[in-house]
Amino acid sequence: MKYIKLLVLICVFFVVMVGCSSNKVQPDSTENVAWLMKLAIENDDYEAFDSLFSEGRKGSVSRTDFSEFTNLTTAGANYKKYELVTFENGEMLLVRLTPENEDNKYEIEDVIVVPEEMKVLFKD
Known part of the structure; x- marks a missing residue:
């Protein structure tokens, strides 16, 4: 019985640790940057979209142009x-x-x- 309790405790600990991990997609590859851009457009999140630009290019796409991008996106995309x-x-x-x-x-x-x-x- 003691071993079963220990096993259950270990399983619960594992589930909590895995469930609480924060594996956010980072803009560390061309694929991730493109995917994050698409996600920002789909979520109508201009700030997230603009944060993906290089320092000299931030703000180069207006909010109006960004809003037009939302009409272009679909669930499926090919990169x-x-x-x-x-x-x-x-x-x-x-x-x-x-x-x-x-x-x-x-x-x-x-x-x-x-x-x-x-x-x-x-x-x-």
């Missing part, structure tokens, strides 16, 4: 990884990468030349 390669001559390549594989590697899925009229989107 892709892209890298932009800009050459000294101004030409740009947009590279779509695979998700990280089991070997902790990324691979190229597609490469496109960025059209001249779209380059303005990528300028600082």
Whole structure:
């Protein structure tokens, strides 16, 4: 009987410890930042959204623009990884990468030349 009480006590302790842990998603990867952005939009939380921007860019999206984002979101979302390669001559390549594989590697899925009229989107 003593062992059963001890076992129950250990189980209760374990449940309390696991249930009280705070495993909040942190903006420590590109996936997490994108997910936190989507969550902030869905929750109409401009402050959380704005906190994800770099110091020099905070406030760069107005509350009005942010409100329009809420009309765009759906429950499902697809996240892709892209890298932009800009050459000294101004030409740009947009590279779509695979998700990280089991070997902790990324691979190229597609490469496109960025059209001249779209380059303005990528300028600082």
